[in-house]
Amino acid sequence: xxxxxxxxxxxxxxxxxxxxxxxxxxxxxxxxxxxxxxxxxxxxxxxxxxxxxxxxxxxxxxxxxxxxxxxxxxxxxxxxxxxxxxxxxxxxxxxxxxxxxxxxxxxxxxxxxxxxxxxxxxxxxxxxxxxxxxxxxxxxxxxxxxxxxxxxxxxxxxxxxxxxxxxxxxxxxxxxxxxxxxxxxxxxxxxxxxxxxxxxxxxxxxxxxxxxxxxxxxxxxxxxxxxxxxxxxxxxxxxxxxxxxxxxxxxxxxxxxxxxxxxxxxxxxxxxxxxxxxxxxxxxxxxxxxxxxxxxxxxxxxxxxxxxxxxxxxxxxxxxxxxxxxxxxxxxxxxxxxxxxxxxxxxxxxxxxxxxxxxxxxxxxxxxxxxxxxxxxxxxxxxxxxxxxxxxxxxxxxxxxxxxxxxxxxxxxxxxxxxxxxxxxxxxxxxxxxxxxxxxxxxxxxxxxxxxxxxxxxxxxxxxxxxxxxxxxxxxxxxxxxxxxxxxxxxxxxxxxxxxxxxxxxxxxxxxxxxxxxxxxxxxxxxxxxxxxxxxxxxxxxxxxxxxxxxxxxxxx
Numbered sequence: 001x002x003x004x005x006x007x008x009x010x011x012x013x014x015x016x017x018x019x020x021x022x023x024x025x026x027x028x029x030x031x032x033x034x035x036x037x038x039x040x041x042x043x044x045x046x047x048x049x050x051x052x053x054x055x056x057x058x059x060x061x062x063x064x065x066x067x068x069x070x071x072x073x074x075x076x077x078x079x080x081x082x083x084x085x086x087x088x089x090x091x092x093x094x095x096x097x098x099x100x101x102x103x104x105x106x107x108x109x110x111x112x113x114x115x116x117x118x119x120x121x122x123x124x125x126x127x128x129x130x131x132x133x134x135x136x137x138x139x140x141x142x143x144x145x146x147x148x149x150x151x152x153x154x155x156x157x158x159x160x161x162x163x164x165x166x167x168x169x170x171x172x173x174x175x176x177x178x179x180x181x182x183x184x185x186x187x188x189x190x191x192x193x194x195x196x197x198x199x200x201x202x203x204x205x206x207x208x209x210x211x212x213x214x215x216x217x218x219x220x221x222x223x224x225x226x227x228x229x230x231x232x233x234x235x236x237x238x239x240x241x242x243x244x245x246x247x248x249x250x251x252x253x254x255x256x257x258x259x260x261x262x263x264x265x266x267x268x269x270x271x272x273x274x275x276x277x278x279x280x281x282x283x284x285x286x287x288x289x290x291x292x293x294x295x296x297x298x299x300x301x302x303x304x305x306x307x308x309x310x311x312x313x314x315x316x317x318x319x320x321x322x323x324x325x326x327x328x329x330x331x332x333x334x335x336x337x338x339x340x341x342x343x344x345x346x347x348x349x350x351x352x353x354x355x356x357x358x359x360x361x362x363x364x365x366x367x368x369x370x371x372x373x374x375x376x377x378x379x380x381x382x383x384x385x386x387x388x389x390x391x392x393x394x395x396x397x398x399x400x401x402x403x404x405x406x407x408x409x410x411x412x413x414x415x416x417x418x419x420x421x422x423x424x425x426x427x428x429x430x431x432x433x434x435x436x437x438x439x440x441x442x443x444x445x446x447x448x449x450x451x452x453x454x455x456x457x458x459x460x461x462x463x464x465x466x467x468x469x470x471x472x473x474x475x476x477x478x479x480x481x482x483x484x485x486x487x488x489x490x491x492x493x494x495x496x497x498x499x500x501x502x503x504x505x506x507x508x509x510x511x512x513x514x515x516x517x518x519x520x521x522x523x524x525x526x527x528x529x530x531x532x533x534x535x536x537x538x539x540x541x542x543x544x545x546x547x548x549x550x551x552x553x554x555x556x557x
Contacts, residue, residue, distance in 0.1 A: 006016040008105075009540060012105055012106065012109045013105070013109065014114055014393075016109045016112055017108075019116060019353070020113075020149055020405075021090065023116045023122055023216065023353070023356070024084065024087075024088070024123075024388035026123070026356075026357070026359065027030035027084050027086060027087065027122075027123065027125065027126040028077065028126075029082070029360075029364060030123060030126050030223055030360055030363070030364060031076060031077050031080035031083075031084060032076055032077045032285065033076075033364050033379060033394040034076065034363060034364070034377065035076065035383075035384070036076055036079060036412075037127065037130065037380045038407075038409075038411055038412055039395040039411075040079060040080070040127065040128050040129075040379045040434060041411035041414065041415035041501070042407055042408070042410075042411035042412070043061045043062060043065055043128055043129070043329075044069075044079050044414075044415060044417075045410075045411055045414050046059070046062035046065070046073075047062040047063075047065035047069065047079075047436050048065040048436075048541050049062070049434070049436060050436065051218055051433070051434035051435065052213040052214075052217040052434070053213055053214045053216075053218065053224070053225065054227070054431075055224050055225055055228055055430055055431045055433065055510065056140055056228065056431065057130040057170075057171055057172070057215075057225075058132040058168065058169045058170060058171065058172065058211075058213075058214045058225075058493075059169065059213065060130065060132070060134070060137075060166070060169045060171075061082075061129065061132070061170065062129060063133075064082030064083070064086070064128065064132070064133045065078075065079050065082060065128060067081070067082050068080065068081030070080045070434075074418060079093070079128055079129065080126050080128050082123065082128065082132070082283070083125045083126050083127065083128050083129075083132040083133075083547075084126055085134065085462055086125060086132055086136045087115070087121060089125075089136040089432060090113045090115065090121075090125075090135055090136045090255075090315055090377075091197075092116060093111050093136065093139045093143045093505075094111045094112055094115070094318060094322075095108055095111060096203075096496065097111070097139075097142065097143050097146050097319050098110075098111040098150065098319055098322045098323055098326075100146065100147070100150055100327075101150070101281055101323050102322070102326035102327070103324055104169035104326040105447055106325070106326070106551055107322040107323060108322070109173075109321075110321075110325060110349065111318055111319055111322035111464045112324040113148050113349045113353075114259065114263075114318035114321065114348070114349065114351055114352075115315060115318060116349075116352075116356070117259055117348060117349045117350075117351075117352025117353045117355075118254065118255045118256050118258060118318075118350055118356075119253065119254045119255075119256070119350055119352075119355065119356055120255060120314060121314075121315070122352070122353065122356035123356050123359060123360055124254070124405065125248050127278060128132070129308050129540060129553055130171040131170075131171060131173075131311040131312050131386075132169035132171055132307070132311075133170040133171070133307045134167050134171040134173070134312050135311065135312055135315060137163050137166040137167040137169075137170060137174075138163070138167045138174060138312050138315075138316070139175065139315050139316065139319075140159075140166075141160050141163035141164050141167060141177070142284065142285065142288065142316055142319070143163075144156050144157075144159040144160040144163055145160050145181070145184060145280075145284055146158065146281055146284070147159075149184075149280040149281050154194070154197050155199065157194075157197075157199035157200050157202065157203040158199065158202060158203055158206060160203055161182075161202065161203030161204060161206035161207045161210075162175075162207070162210060163204055164181075164203070164207040164425040165208070165209065165210025165211045166208060166387075167209055167312075168207065168210075168211045168214070168216065169210060169211055169213065172225070172226075172229055172250060173292075173309065173312060175309055175313070176291065176292045176295065176312075176313075176500055177260050177288050177292075178421045179287060179291045179374060180283075180284050180285075180287035180291065181284070182437075183283050183287045184283055184286070184287075185200060186355045187275065187278055187280075187283050188278045188279070188280045188283065189278055189448040190280070191278075195367035200289060202349075207297055207418065217434075221350040221433055222511060223504070224430060224433070229508060237258065237554035239302060240301070240302065243300050243302070243303060243304045244297070244300045244301055244303070244441075246300065247296060247297065247300035247304075247305045248297075248300075250305070250307050251305070251310065254307065255314055255386070256348055256352040256354065257347075257351075258344065258347050258348040258351050259348040259505075260406035261344075262310055262320045262321060262344050262345055262348045263289075263314065263317045263318065263320075263323075263402055263452060264317075264533065265324075265325035266317070266320055266322075266323075266325065267285075267286050267289050267290055267317055267320050267321065267324075268286075268290075268322045269324050269328075270282045270285060270286040270321075270323065270324050270326075271283075271286035271287065271290060273324075273327070274286055278325070281323075282320075285316055285317075285319055285320040285323070286320055288316045289313045289314065289316050289317040289320065290315065291311075292308065292310065292312065292313045296309060296310050299332070301350060309374070309423075310329035310454065321345070325341055325342065325345055325451075326474070328341055330338065332502060341390030341519065341539040342413070344423075345401075346353050357358050361546065363377055367483050368478065368480065369479060369480035369481060372482060378479035378480060378482065378484065379479075380478075381475060381479040381484070382477040382478045382479045382484055383409075383412040383416060384416065385476070385477065386409075386412075386413075386475050386477055386487050387412070387416040387417065388412065389412060389473060389475045390402060390449055390451050390489060391417075393449045393472050393473065393489050393491070394421065394449055394483055396465065397447060397449065397472070397491050398446070398447065399444060399445065399446065399447040399448050399449045399491060400421070400422070400446040400448070401421060401423070401443045401446065401448040402417070402421055402422070402423045402424070402447070402448060402450075402491055403423075403424055403425075403438070403448050403449070403450045403451070403454050403497065404423065404425045404426070404447050404450070404451055404452060405450075405452050405457075405459060405461060406422045406423070406428075406452070406453065406456060407425055407431055408423070409425075409429060409451055409452060409453060409487075410424070410425035411550070413451060415427045421442075422438045422439035422440075422442050422443055423438065424438055424497050424499070426444070426465065426507065427464075427506065427507045427508075428508075428509070428510045429498075429499065429500065429501055429507055429508045429510055429512055430503075430508050430510050433472055438462055440496075441496070443496060445496070446483065447491055447492060447493045448491075448493075449472070449489060449490070449491060449492070450489065450490040450491075450492050451487060451488075451489060452487060452489070453485050453486070453487055453488075454474070454485070454486045454488050455491065456488065457488040460506075461506055464506055465484065465496055465507075466494070466496030467492040467493065468492070468493045468494045469491070469492060470482045470490060470491040470493070471488065471489075471490050471492045472488070472489040472490055472491055473488075473489045474486055474487065474488055475487045475488075475489060479506070488528040488541070503551075504542050
């Protein structure tokens with residue numbers, strides 16, 4: 001392995017640049033061709049609002065989408081463009097981290113190609129989510145701290161504080177990097193120097209100031225975001241080996257069946273080396289990944305870990321694995337160990353990129369549905385037919401607005417109607433605090449069309465709604481010939497929805513709290529309720545019949 005800028009080094013960089021350019025084009029095509037998923041459409045609705053923050057997450061993802069749609073309009077590429085830029089920025093930061101630490105060409109090339117070889121990033125950075133917005137800022141924070149370690153210049157603490165605040169302004173899980181920063185500060189021999197310096201404390205102040213929009217919004221809304229995330233973080237369905245298997249299987253599938261062991265091995269060796277020698281960069285990078293990884297592993301014993309939840313940590317793992325590979329050659333490791341490490345790293349990159357391309361072709365070009373209802377893309381596809389039938393119902397009945405009872409349907413109807421018709425989710429109003437007027441002048445005194453996934457049209461929430469309901473039709477939501485869900489269309493008359501119901505009303509509370517937080521009696525059914533909702537509200541799990549059964553269990557609880 002060599003760091004000299006010779007012909008081989010230049011060829012390596014050229015090959016890496018060509019691969020990255022080709023994969024970026026692939027992401028752009030994917031972003032343009034695949035219809036938005038429900039959460040993406042939901043975040044797009046945020047981008048149309050002026051709220052400081054939102055119940056589910058901080059506002060950065062809305063700003064990313066607003067940036068993309070300002071360039072490309074309200075198109076799928078416009079909504080997803082911020083993620084494509086985030087991937088490029090992340091790779092540039094990984095390039096510079098590894099270059100500064102190793103001065104090794106092969107390690108640098110490996111660091112920028114590893115994300116391309118992981119499905120999480122090589123393809124799904126084109127799928128907008130708060131995690132996608134967080135990643136470049138989180139890696140920038142690590143980059144700042146690496147610059148601090150290499151230069152000794154305390155002003156890099158201030159940059160780290162800025163990027164920490166931007167990370168938290170993207171997603172609250174940014175706090176999971178705190179143990180790594182604490183270890184970086186306290187374990188190396190420099191601890192007293194920095195504890196006596198004003199820079200780390202100023203960094204904390206900067207981070208809080210940048211994060212302040214979320215704090216201000218929450219202070220005015222009963223700390224709703226923190227309570228919402230607290231419910232999710234403390235939910236406990238009981239010990240389940242299935243959820244552990246889901247978590248581990250997702251990491252293999254989304255990082256890579258070869259890549260994941262390569263990265264974890266690099267992280268363990270980096271942690272061993274860092275804590276043994278008190279080397280700041282090794283401590284920082286390894287702790288930033290291993291602590292969240294082990295936390296999610298522990299949580300997976302009692303809770304299904306979402307597929308994007310660990311997404312923020314692995315780019316730091318790629319940097320650590322690349323640095324470890326360069327460091328092995330400078331230590332007293334056997335030639336066999338070095339050859340094996342290089343072989344498996346190359347294999348991980350080549351096989352991973354091939355897998356990403358295959359998945360891309362399956363979704364963009366293939367006509368088959370190989371996974372049935374559990375397909376992560378297909379499970380949220382086919383809303384165009386639902387919207388078309390809703391438009392026909394509007395035309396036939398003279399209704400002027402659309403009602404829904406779940407945020408996914410709400411988001412897709414808003415996306416597909418693009419403001420032509422007011423769309424309101426009539427429950428879970430806590431999700432929509434500080435949203436603008438959806439067009440009450442076109443709603444008040446007019447009939448509406450309810451669009452809801454069966455059996456939501458029979459949910460208990462309708463006991464709170466005095467509207468007269470007239471069934472109109474059922475619509476099948478399909479993907480590649482497979483029925484994914486059935487939706488009911490109903491005409492609503494004699495009622496105007498309340499956009500700001502009382503905060504103790506089931507129409508205000510988001511779904512889980514509406515079921516178990518209002519009374520001690522409801523609280524006794526918390527575990528059964530949560531378990532039922534886990535399968536009933538997650539579109540990637542279960543069939544319509546099992547969802548209906550789950551909701552019946554939830555109602556009984």
